[in-house]
Amino acid sequence: MPKIKLYFRALRFSFSVQWKANGLALVLYGSLLLIATTATLVTTRLFQMVLDAIAAKTQLPALLPLAVLLALSLVLQRAAREFSSRLNDRARQKAIEEYERILIRHTSSLPAAFIDSKAGRILSEELRHYNYNITELSVSLLFQFSEFYAFFAAFVILARYHLPFALLFLALTVPSSLVSAIYADKTDRFRWENSPDRQKASYYRWILTDPTPAMDVRMYNLTDAMTDRYTSQQGAYLTRIKKLRAKHTLFTVLTSCISGAGTLVFLLFTISEAVAGRLGVGSIALYTGYAATAMDSFQNLSFSFGWSWVYGTRKAARLFEFFSLEPEAPEPPARKLEAFSSLAFDHVRFTYPHTEKEILHDLSFTLNKGERLFLAGINGSGKTTVVKLLLRLYEPTGGRILLNGHPITEYDVAEVRKLFSVLFQSFVRYPLTLRDNVGLSDLARMDRDEEIEDALNESGVYDDLREKLPDGLDSMMTRRFSDTGVELSKGQWQKIAIARAYFKRAEIILFDEPSSALDAESEDRIFRSFSEMAEEKTGIMISHRISGARLASRILLLEDGRIAEEGTHEELLEKNGLYARFFALQRDKYLTKEGV
């Protein structure tokens, strides 16, 4: 029962997608199918009449109208089929596009944690491949109707001719239809269960073909080693599916024998009737023709329905599971976000989903408007995680984050994110225009050339870049989509990402390792602009360059997900703890040798 419900729900979904994408074209398609089927039946019947007429020695002028009618019916049949198949091509493209749009819309509303998980990746990759199967469910239903109609009409005529034989014939085609439906179900389950393995194989392929690891591949001559892994992974999968397939083939051949026997029995019966003089030549053509139609239609019908059933229950179940995932901010936020005044972590704990290790333990600190906060700590101490929690990409597993004194969850998440200009440690390099790369942080102002140029100047990359740009701000970055695209070094990319953060001009500036790839001059510029920005702006900087910490009004030192030290540069030096050690390590390298 629940499966039937699921199937109907899938059908409904498919219809709504098709309707939205194609509207009346869908009705037209259905009608064309009916016309084509009717024309096929009529053609067979007319052919019988023509043959009988010829056999009865009808003179040509008398035969002509009948023959023309037959030709017309044939034309109608073929035109309707051709037209409906073209229409279907077009409708399919539109429906698949509509499906993709629905997936995209829903994906963008889901929590970050989901997209960043294996389950999320596999599910969203799989669902993408269902585009055809799912959208086609409703079209398949139309097809099944028309096949049923053809089958029914042909069967009625056969039954009127000889009921027991018609029934026998039908009974013998049933097993092969069953086998194909069962196989559809098994294949789908097998593919789903093995999708992690297939992903693994495709990962080895990725290593050898993607530009990202290309230098490693060439440096270490990895071709053979990776190909071997790919082959053994993929080969194992293929062997398993071949076994399943062989079993299925055995059944198919067996059932084909049965349906073949049915056809033969019917054929011999017809011939024996003809020999006995009870059937004319036209009638033989008619009955064998209708028998073929009935068998084809029945097989098409059962095959199509078998797969539809699998898609409509198994695949659609995954789709609906995806739809039922809670969106990022399920309830409309109650509180209006006023101007920013303070931000606080209140005993925050955090563990990444699917992992055991707690990254942040009982973390508390407050950031007031106008402050400059510097976050230091050894690698892996949880600095970047703080950023992710602040932006609500993940939710704390304990404690709360307060914005202006109220839990951050009470605000609209989009509003909260508008507060921040962020440079991420792993920033994105868009293979789009320079304008996109800077302006994407504030779409509304993206067409203001001057402000984009200001941001580029502020991060110090524009002088370098200006003469390389073939189309000014609208030059493409990278050669991915353009042969004249501009290629940049890592440091230059980082500066563009910084320009993007500047361009947003939000209340709080958040820089995660802004100078990791920058030369001394650029680093100096970024640090200075951080300390010299307008009073009312608030800043958070994460960096291993302790020289930057002196410019901050307060320093937090994270160690193992806790705040180990807190204070100004001078206070922490006095304390002579980890911070002082950090500072001394870096300072000594600059100063000891200089004095010599």
Added chain:
Amino acid sequence: MKQEKIGNRSAFFRLASNVFFGVRTSFRASKRYFILKCLDLLFDTAVPLINIRLWKEILDGIFAQEKNSCAVFLCLGVYCALTFLRHIEWGFTNYLNECYFDELSLYLDRLQMEKTSRCDLSFYDQANLGDKARQVQQNSYVIRNMTWSLFRILAALSGIATTFVAVLLFNPWIALLTVVLLIPYAIVNARYNGRVLERETEQQRDFRKITYYSNVFRNPDYLSELRLNGLYAHFSDVRHRLWDTIFQKNEKEDFRYTRRSILLMIVGTLSYLATILLSAAAFLAGTLSIGGVQYNVSLVSRLRAQLENLISSLNLFLRNDERLTMIRDFIDLAPEKEKSGKKLPPSCPCIEFRHVTFRYPNAKEDVLRDCSFVIEPRKKIGLIGVNGSGKSTLIKLLFRFYDPQEGEILLNGTDIREYDVYALRASFSVLFQECVRYSLPLREIIALSDFAQCGNDEKLRAACRASGADEIIRDWEDGFDSVLGRFYVDNGRDLSGGQWQIVSLARAYFHDSEMIILDEPSASLDPITEDKIFEQLYRRESGKTSLTISHRLSNTVRADQILVIGDGKVLEEGSHEELLAKGGLYAHLFSLQADKYR
């Protein structure tokens, strides 16, 4: 005129060689299935034709005046046997198709992996080559389709040949009429096909963009920025607009074509009508049996169907031909091996750049211009320069990822082009600036630099100690077998940016060699780890040559020699003290950083 002819001829040769390539590839992918598929095809073509013929004999046998029941029964027996066999064959065909499909895909995947990973790095810098590579990736089905459609064409051709002869025997005019009436249909189809091809080339980049925009939504790397700036609506708008524009344009063209093609198809049906009337006339005149009437009508409609089939298969074939040319261009790219010399590189040689000038393929300006310097064996070198000055490029040239346009790079006075390229690379340990975040077991991630040693725990531990990675994995229960990343396991460990850098460093150390090259090794490292790795480099690895690129000038203070790169050449050269005394660019950059610690 003459040129056009030559153009046509070479197009023909290209087609012929593509066909040869397609068949050879499909044959090589799986000889067994290829032969089985051929046999299957033969069976598929022959049986219906034989059956039509047998059916005529059967009908004639039933309705003829004088009965030759023995022959009729024989025909009936064969007919039944063949029909039955066909039913069995249907069951096998599916199996055959699916197995062959798998084998072919595996073969093509491996071909693509082999070719892509062995061709020059510059491959990835060129959008048009990138298009080709993606063609291969997305269109490995093309080779498959090529073979499939070739089979279909052969089947159609052999079918048509036999049917045509049979129809010819009945009435040459009908045979001719059937063919002639389909010519306009063929022309319209071919024209449309050409248009589709044109369209594909024109729109290829737009479609790649659409795919890019689709992927943006699912890419975890884009996640943070997209959410921060609320970009989903923007990206979907851009994507949808692009799609709608293309679709609407194509739709108009397609509609015009459909109208025309259906009209012409109707014209093609006239031959069918003619056959009925002529057969009837022949029957009335007593020259044709009633079985013959049905035989003729079946033959003609079969001939027409086969011709239509041929037209569409040919078009599909030609469409694939264009794509196949692209794939072959890609496959014919010279592998790196071909530019490789034979000599084995000396251990710990003197490295010299002599008047090297280089620009990236398709780039407008030189990155290096007449750049010369010498690195003596076992010296510690620091490489300094502002962003975009070409530091990382130097490394790429040294490893022959690219070759300079002018000048040469020498190891002990011999041009590096004379050495075996993989041996040359293997004589260095390297940390690239961009560390790739692999989703593999830690063991494999570290051992990529010497994959044969993947199972050597001793060596893995040593590399981890040298890089500081031992601190990261100290409390991991699965040790080196822990999987990183969440690509295919849910509990894969995720590392922070700095930790990834440490793991990459472990990979560099895992590979034994006399020369170490580190590009920004401490960009994301905390001060303690940073101190440790440079301590390692300068103290413990002191017998090796090292080249370090760093923006943190404190790290190269201890170097024997510092090279300052700018404007594509070496601007300043010397020890830290010498360069400070000189008061040039280095001194300026150094004091910028040092002053902050005073």
